[in-house]
Amino acid sequence: MKLNRTLAAVGSLAIALQMATAGNITGKVTLSGTPPPEKDITPLKDDAQCGKLHPGPVPKTQFFVVGPNHELADVVVVLQGDSLKGKSTGATAAPAELDQIGCIYTPQILAVQTGQKIHVKNSDPVMHNVHTTPTAPGNKEENRAQLAGGPDLTFVIPQPEDFLRFKCDVHPWMFAWVTVVDHPYFAVTGKDGTFTIKDVPPGKYKLVAYHRKAALKGIAKDVEVTADGAKVDFVAEVK
Amino acid sequence: MTVSTTRQQAWLHRFALLTALGTLGLVGLGGLVTSHGVGMAVPDWPTSYGYNMFALPVSLWLTGGIFHEHTHRLWASLVGILVVVLTRWLGGKKAQLPLLVIGLVEILAGIGLLRLGADWKGAGHFLAGIGGVVCLVGMVWLRNAAAPGRLPTLGWIAFGLVQLQGLLGGLRVVLDAGDLAGIRLGTLLGIFHGCLGQLFLALVAVIAFMTGRWWSQPPERITSLQARPWFVTATVLVFVQLLIGATMRHQHAGLSIPDFPLAYGALWPDMSATAVAEYNLKRIEVTAANPITGFQIGLQMTHRLLALLLLATVALCVGMSRDRGLRRLAKFWLGLILVQAALGAWTIWSNKAADVATAHVVVGALSFVTGVLGCLIYFRRRVRDEAPGPAGKSTSDLTRSVAA
């Protein structure tokens, strides 16, 4: 009994130490090459209800969100390593949010943990239907209607999967792509192309950057994380 | 033949024509649903968002793709009713009892489903509703004679097919996420539903044609059968094209080859896995964001090549036809095929605009109907020419009624 207690104390001390020595991985993703031009979402404009929500120019697809200095947004950067597998804290993590605004998913690229709640909101005066089409075994396809002003829908994805598609069957141009990871060490690049993965336990890992069009299968780099963290940049390429 | 039966026949013909036109419209609406990629816009069936399908609030009906899908369902119900009436009309008084029995069985089965629990409520109401329509039509107490020849049988086949087709359409929605041998059931059933729709349209068109004056009093005899094998070949080819087209459309992957007349800038596109991965990365999908596969690229190339072959075959039909009427029919057919080829090219150039792709489906359906009617004429003639007199059962009574 006493031994157990001592062991537990040592254990928590180890965790505390690890937290103290854990570092952040930061970096930036840039795009080289000229991406194909985005397309007008004409069916949105042609839709009586959704079209009204966009009085300005026709909204465009958003595959390549690129900054003035080639900074690439919407890149999912995921840490990979045997020690991370099954370390999901999704059950206790704050819910992620996916909104439908002007008949477009916002954000279109999202990353969550397995078991983490995803709240899907409907900010439109229009009915949507949220249809997940997973491909990984263990993730079930779901299809739920959401009336205008209806309550948020909650989705929980149990298994890891890259770019799980959320779509609306009523508005066939509406897509969101949700990457599901079984640990908390990942990030999505912002408009400035940067990302931060916080509190990574020291060690050697692989860091992989995924982009729907520029790096579907991922660009992998070795990374060693120390108490000072690590810095890793990526260059995604389009031909 | 008395005046009243002639008049009755004329009305039957008009009604059959109306049913055929309604069915063509239904094929068009179904095409619109698939072109827009909104086959699942109403995720339940036979209910619509839990409502009885005839009671869906208009505000929901007018929302996005629900409009296409729900209109398709309502229009289909209308065509269903037309076909039941047509069956009764073609079958004459003799059709009354079977209709009453089938209708009653459907009503009872529907009530049985209602007792299975809440999950079966929609299906129960639906089946009972169909049964009710069939019963009502069965109750019509007109002592009309059956239509001549095989027409009553054709009516019964249409009666069965229209219900099977409705069921397939419903299952395509309900079983969408299912899987058979690695193929999504929504895709598989969608293809079946699309092709059966085309066959059904051809059947109703045949009925409309056979109830018409041209069939009972042909203006000319057919003297040459030279073009017949080409008519048959071309009709089969058109159907193969419809099959391929339905398979391409129900992948919901957009254009597998985005350029025409070249394919990815080449005469024959690279279909290797690396090339296909590259194509997928370069695509900017607006809708239909399923990845394309080498299989689909191959399918589109086959569709293109068969179109050329078809064009040549129908041109042969024109060249080989010796009789004026049939030659005119073949020319009309050739015109349709040319329009169809243009629509196919336009479908690609417009990046598969929904209305263009749907026009391609409708003209495809018309081409198939034209081929089937041409074959029908040729095969009926054979019976008469090779065995003159009261031979061939299906035509002899018609000929006799004309003589009388």
Ligand SMILES: [Cu+2]
């Ligand atoms: Cu929507």
